[in-house]
Amino acid sequence: MKANVWHGKNKLQVDNVPDPTILNPRDAILKITSTAICGSDLHLLDGYVPTMEKGDILGHEFMGEVVELGSAVTNLKIGDRVVVPFTISCGHCLSCEEKLYSLCENSNPNAWMAEKMWGHSPAGIFGYSHLTGGYAGGQAEYVRVPYADVGCFKVPNDMSDDQVLFLSDILPTGWMAAENCSIEPGDVVAIWGCGPVGLFAIQSAFVQGAERVIAIDRFPERLRMAKKLRAETLNYEEVSVLEALKQLTGGRGPDACIDAVGMEAHGVGMVGAYDTIKQAVRMESDRPIALREAMMACRNGGTVSVPGVYGGLIDKVPFGSVMNRSLTIKTGQTHVQRYMQPLLERIQKGEIDTTCIITHHLPLDEAPHGYDLFKNKQDECIKVVLKP
Ligand code: NAD
Ligand code: ZN
Ligand code: ZN
Known part of the structure; x- marks a missing residue:
């Protein structure tokens, strides 16, 4: 598949990389339909986060269609259209039970690294360096979603990607x-x-x-x-x-x-x-x-x-x-899962306009150009949505 890959400070490239596969029974594989570039991605591009490695796939704001499911995911089916929170959460640890999802105790396999830096470890995050788990991001054609039974939020078919995509983060x-x-x-x-x-x-x-x-x-x-x-x-x-x-x-x-x-x-x-x-x-x-x-x-x-x-x-x-x-x-990093349903309802009622901030839709192939536009505020860029 194609993916937007980090090759060093200020160096991005859309590469062909292996497709993701199911690794755990609670995983899902999504075919991405829309994925955005976030201000947080700029910190990675700028080299402010030292635990990026060449070959890492970026992206933590994405949505798509479920194409494969692990055996333990019973609340989703193939073909479901879902938005995914940027923080990866197990749903069952003490933090998750307190709805402090960005502090999940089970989703950062590199917790030791975070503990060295911050004393304790927060949750894993998609496409956000090895400090937060080294998970592949969603600026790609496909992505693996761990704890998919908690992480995938189904969205109504009568709402467009642009209306619901930002439930993932911003x-x-x-x-x-x-x-x-x-x-x-x-x-x-x-x-x-x-x-x-x-x-x-x-x-x-x-x-x-x-x-x-x-x-x-x-x-x-x-x-x-x-x-x-x-x-x-x-x-x-x-x-x-x-x-x-x-x-x-x-x-x-x-x-x-x-x-x-x-x-x-x-x-x-x-x-x-x-x-x-x-x-x-x-x-x-x-x-x-x-x-x-x-x-x-x-x-x-x-x-x-x-x-x-x-x-x-x-x-x-x-x-x-x-x-x-x-x-x-x-x-804090946002406890995204808490807010998805109530905010979806506010979008439906017209209380919040999500589409007004989108200034650019680009094909995934043009991701590095999209980063340039967003970082340098060229062409009056406010938000870029990539379409694989
Ligand atoms: P952005 O880079 O598009 O926006 C930042 C804005 O700040 C720019 O318009 C810039 O001109 C402005 N700015 C810079 N210096 C300023 C100053 N001194 N005074 C006033 N404005 C100034 O990024 P974004 O996507 O809007 O994200 C903003 C921040 O939120 C980033 O740090 C990002 O990492 C963070 N973020 C946090 C979470 C979370 O969970 N807490 C989630 C998403 C993004
Ligand atoms: Zn973000
Ligand atoms: Zn948890």
Whole structure:
């Protein structure tokens, strides 16, 4: 089959690779119909995650048709159309029973690596390096889905791929980012980053009762989209974000601040290698640091929610401000499985528009070009969907 393969920092290629096969009784094989490129994939492309290996297949946002099933999967049948959460979860461990699916205790065969880096291990993730299991991703013609009885979410045939694909990651991620803000009626929420995650966080914050959302980025087309979704916008290249946010909130600061940027703003990757944990690799950055700004901007007693992905150490986090002003920090890889059914219903009711962020459909063969467009924001790119 064809697959989008990592060949080193900033080197991708669509290669012919062996088809996946059933390895465990709870596996399924899917024929992919749609698969997207995520901001998290850019961290891999940029070489911020040191546990990628040449030959790894990328992609953790995908959906498709079940073509093969392991003997223990009884709730699916061949031909079912399903979306798959990016976090791999067994459904039965303590974390899964508490619905903390991205912390599944059974799905990361390389837990030892994660424990060295982070003290404990989170769940396995599709196409996200050997640190999170080394699973082949879904930017391919076929993919193996472990724990398919828990991981495959059936979708109605009258909904298009574009409507439901983002249930795999970024819609639940934007939703959980807003949910972590415990929004009360009348609240003002500020969101750093108007990429796909930030744009879904804007929609989610309004649905959850925010009165105002202030969105921050520097790309005009992304700010325009944020405005279309009813956010007030700030271009951080044109204004001082901290001062502007004070002015817009009567000097008080937003009730909640969401960092939907992650490592990009810091130019800070993960520790150089999993056996040299003490040495943080720092890259140059000429951008303001979103997380620091979010912490400094937040009102006393407010919440900073961090869906943005971080890998290793980050410098100069203003923890004195967090402590002395009673801020709450909430973060995590999204517990996607929790949110799929309720968010599917919100899409059906028209409360959330999932298709508006898609700017490009490309054949799988053009995946490397799609990464270029998305990374460099060329051609007003906001979200790329690949069609194998
Ligand atoms: P993206 O790269 O398309 O969007 C990031 C946006 O942030 C860009 O538009 C960029 O211009 C903007 N930005 C950069 N520096 C900024 C700054 N200082 N202030 C304001 N804006 C700034 O990525 P995306 O797909 O929207 O993903 C966003 C983040 O969410 C990434 O870190 C990604 O890894 C993460 N993510 C997390 C989860 C999760 O489970 N927690 C899931 C999916 C994605
Ligand atoms: Zn993602
Ligand atoms: Zn589990």
